[in-house]
Every structure is written in C-alpha cells, then in structure tokens.
Amino acid sequence: MDVAHFRKLALKRQSEHRKFLAALKKKPPRNLDYLTQEIHEEVFEEIDCLKCANCCKTTGPLFTDADIERIAKFLRIRPGEFISRYLRTDEDGDRVLQQVPCTFLLPDNACSIYAVRPKACREYPHTDRKKIYQINHLTLQNTLICPAAYLAVEKLQRHLEQKK
Incomplete structure (x- = not known):
C-alpha cells in the first residue's frame, strides 16, 4: 500500500475536506450514521x-x-510495570506509548496484543462513529495517516454531493 500517495492526496484535499466536514456539522443529513x-x-x-x-x-x-x-493481565504483569515499561504521560496528561512505532507491532504488521488492544486502536480510524461530525478535527487528521479514513471522507463527500 502506498501510504505516501494517500497522504499527498489527503494534503491536497485538506481544505476541501475541512469545509465539507464543517458543513456536515452545521446541517448533518438525517441518515448520516x-x-x-x-x-x-x-x-x-x-x-x-x-x-x-x-x-x-x-x-x-x-x-x-x-x-x-486488560493488557497488563494479558501480558501477566502488574499494571504499574506495564506503565513503567511501555507508557509515558504526554503534555495533555494522557498515557501514551513511550515510542512509535508501537512496541506491539509485529514485522508482518499484525498486533501482538490484538485481542486486548486499547480502545483507541479498536475504534481507529473512527469512520464508523455515530455523529462523526463531532470529531471533525480528528477525522481530518486521520485522513493524513490512514488511507481508509481518506477514502471514507472522499466517498461520503461524493455520495452527499450526488444527492444534491
């Protein structure tokens, strides 16, 4: 997968995506979810x-x-040990990984803790979220990282423009 290609496309469309998502927030279609x-x-x-x-x-x-x-239990370590071994507190006070790429990412791109992965990972890229217009900033940011998020915004925009 050419992630750089999707990132370039997303960067080109950032302004248009921002306007589209803002318009969704102002007047979401009834069937948006x-x-x-x-x-x-x-x-x-x-x-x-x-x-x-x-x-x-x-x-x-x-x-x-x-x-x-949940993850500490799966790894058979204490939560405090999990925190000290893998996490840090960021500038917002949130617990995040000490480093990226993710420690749990395997060479084949699988996740070694997939069954117990964090909620944020399970829900990413949030393109199936109800009331998606409530997370416009995050959706826009995710289009730069995730090809699926970019495609979802593109398809949603095309679909709604065709309905006009």
Missing part, C-alpha cells in the same frame, strides 16, 4: 490494514485505565 457505517464497511472491503499499519508506525493510542488493566 447509517451512511457512515455503510461507507466504512465498503472502504474496509478495499483496504487491508495489515498491508499498511501506518497508524501503528506513526502514532500512538491513548491508554485508558481499563486498557492498562
């Missing part, structure tokens, strides 16, 4: 995360207390 779910599923029939893993290579998720407990 259904539509975003449908488009999310379409996009992930095309995109194989294991051929990309750019999110795991370039950004780190936020770890909640529940994530820490």
Whole structure:
C-alpha cells in the first residue's frame, strides 16, 4: 500500500475536506450514521490494514485505565510495570506509548496484543462513529495517516454531493 500517495492526496484535499466536514456539522443529513457505517464497511472491503499499519508506525493510542488493566493481565504483569515499561504521560496528561512505532507491532504488521488492544486502536480510524461530525478535527487528521479514513471522507463527500 502506498501510504505516501494517500497522504499527498489527503494534503491536497485538506481544505476541501475541512469545509465539507464543517458543513456536515452545521446541517448533518438525517441518515448520516447509517451512511457512515455503510461507507466504512465498503472502504474496509478495499483496504487491508495489515498491508499498511501506518497508524501503528506513526502514532500512538491513548491508554485508558481499563486498557492498562486488560493488557497488563494479558501480558501477566502488574499494571504499574506495564506503565513503567511501555507508557509515558504526554503534555495533555494522557498515557501514551513511550515510542512509535508501537512496541506491539509485529514485522508482518499484525498486533501482538490484538485481542486486548486499547480502545483507541479498536475504534481507529473512527469512520464508523455515530455523529462523526463531532470529531471533525480528528477525522481530518486521520485522513493524513490512514488511507481508509481518506477514502471514507472522499466517498461520503461524493455520495452527499450526488444527492444534491
């Protein structure tokens, strides 16, 4: 997967995507949640995360207390040890990975803790989220990282423009 190509496309379209998402926030279509779910599923029939893993290579998720407990149990270590071994507190006070790429990313782009991965990883790139217009800034940011997020915004925009 040519992640750099998708990033270039997303950078070119940032301004247009920003305007589109802002317009969605002002007046969301009644069927938006259904539509975003449908488009999310379409996009992930095309995109194989294991051929990309750019999110795991370039950004780190936020770890909640529940994530820490669950992952530590899976790794058979104490939560405090998990925190000291893998996490740091960022400028916003959130617990995040000490480094990227993700420590748990395997050479084949699989995740060694997939079954217990953080909530942020399970939900990424958030393109199937209800009321997606509430996370416009995050969606716009994700189009630069995730080819699937870029494609989802493009498809949503095309679909809604065709309905006009």
